[in-house]
Amino acid sequence: MKILIVGYFTETSKSNIVRHFPEDWDIVIVHPGKEMLHHIEDCQVLIPEHIKVDCSLLSIAKKLKLVQTGAGFDNVDIDACTQYGIWAANAAGVNAQAVAEHVMALILSYYKNIPFLDSFMKNRIDENELQYTGSELKGKTIGIIGFGAVGKKVAEFCRIFDMNVLVYARNPVVQSDGFVKMTDFDTLVGASDIVSVHVSLNQQTKQLINKEVFNKMKNTALFINTARGGIVNERDLIDALKNRDISGACLDVFESEPLPIESELRNLRNVILTPHTAGLPDGLKFHKKRYDFFVNNIKRVENGEEPKSKLNQL
Secondary structure, eight states: OEEEEESOOOHHHHHHHHHHSOTTSEEEEEOSSHHHHHHHTTOSEEEESSSOBOHHHHTTOTTOOEEEOSSOOTTBOHHHHHHTTOEEEOOTTTTHHHHHHHHHHHHHHHHTTHHHHHHHHHTTOOGGGOOOOOOOOTTOEEEEEOOSHHHHHHHHHHHHTTOEEEEEOSSOOOOTTSOEEEOOHHHHHHHOSEEEEOOOOSTTTTTOBOHHHHHHSOTTOEEEEOSOGGGBOHHHHHHHHHTTSSSEEEESOOSSSSOOTTOGGGGOTTEEEOOSOTTOTTSTTOOHHHHHHHHHHHHHHHTTOOOTTBSSOO
């Protein structure tokens, strides 16, 4: 069984990943490029990051049985997989706890000024010169866009902090306890102190968050994106941050990844950035739950069974 993993990984990450698979499997980890094209010809499973899985790629994958992704699958042409008789599956919900914890860490870091205060202490500035503003979370309203596994977990955490929760979802769900209030998109973005995005990237959500949306937000609002960078018009976000149309942003994902060194986001003081690691709590681009899922799903396909969390039907 040959497994091809395409993406940008450190040597330590590669070692951690390889050790997690059965010893008799051939695990190949490569960067996007020519070497990838060589290995795609005879692999049975493809785990793709930072590449587009489309007809042109699948046409040379003569032995491919499964395209396995993490939670997101916007880089995979599902119809093309079906056309070539290849299973496509994601790992929906596997990283929900990790991402939701990351969202809360970002919120707390922002309102408690953790990056600033850490820098202040380490630079040994006179504590008499300390000036900052912060806030408690109790009573704040968070607007959650998308109510899948991650969105629901974020709502649970916010309840503990005595926050108000608004939710916009394409398929509204009724909450029996009344804690979560379902609402329309415009009401959510206009009424929320925090707006957090938890939808997948597709044609309906591409650049869903743009100048028009930022203009509807409070100028005290915090914007959070741990979903996909393409859901946001990044230029509009930067302008909104610079013009103080919104108060700040916490971002784990970007339109272009890795985030370009010259990106203005790196220099904005009202922004907290992390490098698309919300779903990787075990560090160095590794998440045990995710790879446990991958291994079990690959074994299912190897045994002639349907994969879990399948995205197509053969």
